[in-house]
Amino acid sequence: MDPDEDLLTRAAREPDAFEPLVDRHSTALHGYLVRRAPAAADDLLSEVWLQAYAHRSTFDAGRGSARGWLFGVARNVLARHRQAAARAADRPQPPADAAPGDPWHAVDARLDAAAVAPDLRAGLAGLPEAERELLLLVAWEELTPAEAAAAVGIPAGTARSRLHRARARLRDGLSATTRTTLTGDPA
Template sequence: MEPDDSDDEALLTRSARDPAAFEPLVERHAGGLHGYLTRRAPAVADDLLAEVWLQAYASRRTFDAARGTARTWLFGVARNVLAAHWRRGGREQPGPGTPGDRADTDPWQGVDERLDAAAVAPFLRHSIAGLPHVERELLLLVAWERLTPTEAAAVVGIPPGTARSRLHRARARLREALASTGPSPSLLDRTGDFA
């Protein structure tokens, strides 16, 4: 049985007086947070994840269920840890990597799609990296981390309506950029997470 958000929120709230209640949150969300960090800073993702848990545990009393779910709060902590890492390194946020492959039933269709994707991947990475920071972050939080636009808005710290508008704009820019490369229709269909 999959735990629900209210269960996470209750655990996070309870952990302020019972530290052992924090452990199930680590077990439930470590994979998603690690994936978020790995896609953005692969060489140091493990270290950053440890920092996320330290900061989340230290600031667990600041969680406010009225501002979002425990999962959203944890992604916000991860985003802050990542931003601090990039500031310490004195460099700009790197561009995104390539989303994972999808399993297909027809192996030859999969080969064709991978070849198309491989040809377009550098252009797509460049296009995503060229998006304004908040639009790029919203897009990746929704596409890769499977957050809802409202959850992504909470992570980024903007109103949900603004997030939906910026997400729409980012998707339109990517759709336009992909159309200009002339990829096969199947590749454009596979960009549904972005488009």
């Protein structure tokens, strides 16, 4: 049996047997992570070792080497990191020139929201109740259209149609200034 495989197998019973694996494989795993996510490599390496240690009892020498298993853990950690980054990219981000801890982006966002709030309130008030409720369940409560449909007791297809209509009516009812503020694109 390979010494690493022996260490990993023993680590399930003897936690101290795990430490030599960290010493032996950290450089290679760090290099793997640096090539794929340079800015996050150090943090990801820490997560790799936490996950590997937590799941050390799942290692099966019959399925491959300890080194391969560790790179599999690294690959999974990297995949979760990329998924989280993709989700974060869907949320509004502060401008690139904003300093960390700079409160002005938040102040700007609140001022923009305050400026468009009356227009949005009027647009929402003008929607039929059924459309407004669906739109708010999706936008504020973060339900999927299918979940919102279940919440109001209608078929999912009907909910999607109503949501489409509600968004179109709301968009059409907003002033050009508000649409530009909300989307960043001229109307």
